[in-house]
Amino acid sequence: MFAHLHCHFFGSYSDSLLDPERVPGYLRDIGQQSIALTDHGVLDYAVPFHRACRAVGIHPVIGCEVYFVEDARRSIERGDNYRNHLVLLARDDRGLANLLGLVNDSWLENSFRQVRGLVDWKLLEKYHRGLIALSGCFWGSLPRKYVTGGIGEAEAEFRRYYEIFGRDFHPELGRHGIEEEEEANRGLIELSRRFGVTPVVTNDSHYQRPEDWEFHDILIKTRFGRATDFTLDSRQYCLKTEREMLDLGFPAEYCRVSEEIARRCRADPAPLAADLTVETTDTLEEKVFASRREVIDGPRALQHVAAVRKIGSPELEGILAPLPGGITMADARRSSPALENWISRHPGTGEAAGKLEGIPRRIVPDRETVIPVPLERLRGRIPLRRAGGSVIASCPRRVLEELGVPLRPAPKPA
Ligand SMILES: [Zn+2]
Ligand SMILES: [Zn+2]
Numbered sequence: 415m416f417a418h419l420h421c422h423f424f425g426s427y428s429d430s431l432l433d434p435e436r437v438p439g440y441l442r443d444i445g446q447q448s449i450a451l452t453d454h455g456v457l458d459y460a461v462p463f464h465r466a467c468r469a470v471g472i473h474p475v476i477g478c479e480v481y482f483v484e485d486a487r488r489s490i491e492r493g494d495n496y497r498n499h500l501v502l503l504a505r506d507d508r509g510l511a512n513l514l515g516l517v518n519d520s521w522l523e524n525s526f527r528q529v530r531g532l533v534d535w536k537l538l539e540k541y542h543r544g545l546i547a548l549s550g551c552f553w554g555s556l557p558r559k560y561v562t563g564g565i566g567e568a569e570a571e572f573r574r575y576y577e578i579f580g581r582d583f584h585p586e587l588g589r590h591g592i593e594e595e596e597e598a599n600r601g602l603i604e605l606s607r608r609f610g611v612t613p614v615v616t617n618d619s620h621y622q623r624p625e626d627w628e629f630h631d632i633l634i635k636t637r638f639g640r641a642t643d644f645t646l647d648s649r650q651y652c653l654k655t656e657r658e659m660l661d662l663g664f665p666a667e668y669c670r671v672s673e674e675i676a677r678r679c680r681a682d683p684a685p686l687a688a689d690l691t692v693e694t695t696d697t698l699e700e701k702v703f704a705s706r707r708e709v710i711d712g713p714r715a716l717q718h719v720a721a722v723r724k725i726g727s728p729e730l731e732g733i734l735a736p737l738p739g740g741i742t743m744a745d746a747r748r749s750s751p752a753l754e755n756w757i758s759r760h761p762g763t764g765e766a767a768g769k770l771e772g773i774p775r776r777i778v779p780d781r782e783t784v785i786p787v788p789l790e791r792l793r794g795r796i797p798l799r800r801a802g803g804s805v806i807a808s809c810p811r812r813v814l815e816e817l818g819v820p821l822r823p824a825p826k827p828a
Contacts, residue, residue: 416656416669417448417676419475419548420501420586420616423463424774425453426479428637431621431630431769434463437653438472440622444655448676450475452501455530457517457797458777460683461813475679476510477503478517482555486524486532497532498558499550501586501616503679509544510681511794516541521799521808528800538578546675547579548586549602551618552595556585560601561594572605584675585613589662590648612671615664620651627651629769632722637775641721687795687817692786695825702792704783704814704821705806707774712743715770719763730756743768779804780811784824795819 422430423437434451441449449472451463460476467474482500483489489497504510519541520531538547549556556575560568575583585602588595606613621630627649635641659669695701710718713734720726733752743764747754757764779802785792789805792798796819797808807814814821 415447415673416615416659417446417450417473417475417673418617418619418653419450419477419503419614419672419675420452420479420551420588421450421619421653422479423451423453423459425451425456425458426620427454427774427776428633429454429620431626431633431773432619432653434459435466437622438463438467438474439470441653442470442472444653446472446656448473448475448673450477450503450676450679452477452479452503454479455481455517455520456799456808457514457683458809460797461809461817464683473676475503475676476513476681476683477501477679478513479550480517480520480533481526481530482533482550484534486520486526486534486537489532489534490524490526495526497526497530498555499553500533500555501548501550503546503548503675504681505544505546505582505679507544507681507685509546509679510683511686512541512544514686514797515794518793518798522793522805525800528802531799535574535578542578544681545579546582546584546679547575548584548614548616549575550586551588552592552598554586556605557595557598557602560605561598565601565604568601568605569608572609576609576611581611584611584671587613587615587664587668588618589615589664590618590650592647613668614671614675615659615662615668616672617654617659618651619653622653624649624652626769629766632718632766633770633773635722636718641718684817687814687819690787690791690795690819692820693788695784695786695822698784698786698788700789700805701824702785702787702789702798702805702807703824704780704785704811705777705801705808706780707810708776708778709774710771711740712746712767712771713737713741715743715767716746716757716763718770719766720760723760723763725760725763743771777806777808778802779806782824783811783821785814786820786822 423434524532559571
C-alpha cells in the first residue's frame with residue numbers, strides 16, 4: 415500500500431491547486447488509505463484537512479515542508495535568500511504541539527522579510543520530539559549536499575539528521591523526470607544502505623491529475639498579479655495512483671514504507687486550542703489579529719489565463735471592467751453576454767479560469783478582529799505569523815471559530 419506523504423494544499427499559497435477539503439474524497443476514490451498535508455512552511459489548513467479526511471475514512475497525517483537553513487539568524491542578517499526544504503510529520507499529539515511550536519517560532523522569531531519562516535538546526539533540536547523527518551524534495555539539504563559536495567559531505571549531513579531523529583529520519587526519493595533528481599536518488603539510496611534506514615518514495619503533489627499541470631502553471635506564473643515566464647522543470651507534480659507510484663521503478667518496499675510511516679502518525683489537531691481564557695484587550699502586550707484570505711475571483715482568474723496564454727486584449731479588459739469584484743465565473747458569464755461570447759471565441763479559457771477561481775493567494779491581517787488572549791498563550795495552540803507588521807492567526811477564521819478561539823472587535827484607536 416502506498417501513501418502520499420508529500421502534498422501541498424491551499425496553505426502553500428499560490429503554489430497548489432489542491433483543496434484540503436476535497437482531496438481526501440478523491441484519494442479514497444482512487445483506492446488510497448492515508449495522506450499527509452505538508453504545506454510550505456505553514457499549518458494553516460491542518461484542522462479542515464484533518465476533519466475532511468476523517469469524514470471520508472482516510473487516515474490523515476499532519477506535517478509541513480519547512481524552509482530549512484543552517485542558521486536562521488545569520489540568513490536573516492545577511493539577507494541570504496538561500497534555503498532548503500525539509501518535510502516534518504507529527505507522529506503523535508506531542509509531535510503536533512512541537513510542530514506547531516516550531517512553525518510558530520519560525521514565523522515569529524525567524525521571519526525572513528515576512529515572506530517565510532525559517533527553521534534551522536537549533537529549532538530542530540528544540541522541537542524534534544514526536545516528529546518524523548523526510549529529507550524533502552531534491553531541494554532538501556541532504557540531496558543538495560550530495561549533488562554539490564559528493565557522498566562525503568552528504569554522509570556528514572545525514573549524520574546530523576540521524577543524531578536528532580534517529581530511525582525517524584527517512585531519505586526521500588522522487589522521480590519527476592528531472593536529471594539532477596536521479597543523481598540525488600543514487601546518493602540517497604547509498605546513504606540509506608550505510609545507515610541501515612529505508613528510504614521512502616514520495617511524489618511532490620501540487621495538483622490532482624496530470625493534465626492539471628497547465629492550471630498550476632498559470633497559478634505560479636501569475637502569483638505576483640501579472641504573468642511571468644517562471645516555469646517548473648516537471649509536469650509530474652500530481653496525485654499519482656498507487657499503480658503509477660509502483661511503476662516509477664523503485665523497489666516496492668520503498669513505496670510500501672510510506673503507508674507504514676503514515677500509520678505511525680496519529681496526531682489530532684482538534685483539542686489544541688481548548689480552554690483559552692480571555693483577557694481584556696488593553697492588558698495585552700502584543701495584539702494578535704485574525705486574518706483574511708485574498709482569493710482569486712472569476713474575472714481575475716480569466717485575466718491570468720489570458721495573460722499566460724498571451725491572448726490578453728483591450729477587448730477582454732473592456733468586457734471585465736464593469737463587473738463587480740469578488741464575482742464568480744458562473745455569475746460573470748451569466749451577467750455579461752459579451753464575456754460569454756469572448757470565452758466561446760477562446761476555447762478552454764472559461765474552464766481554466768474556473769479551476770483557478772476561489773484559490774487563496776495570500777493572507778492579510780484582519781485588523782477589525784482581535785483575539786483577546788496573550789500571544790504567549792496562543793503560541794502553542796494555533797498557527798501564527800507576522801504579516802503587515804502584526805501578529806495574526808494564520809488559519810481561516812471559521813477554523814478559529816470551530817476551535818472555540820475567542821474573537822472580539824478590535825478596540826478603536828483613541
Ligand atoms: Zn520541496
Ligand atoms: Zn514539496
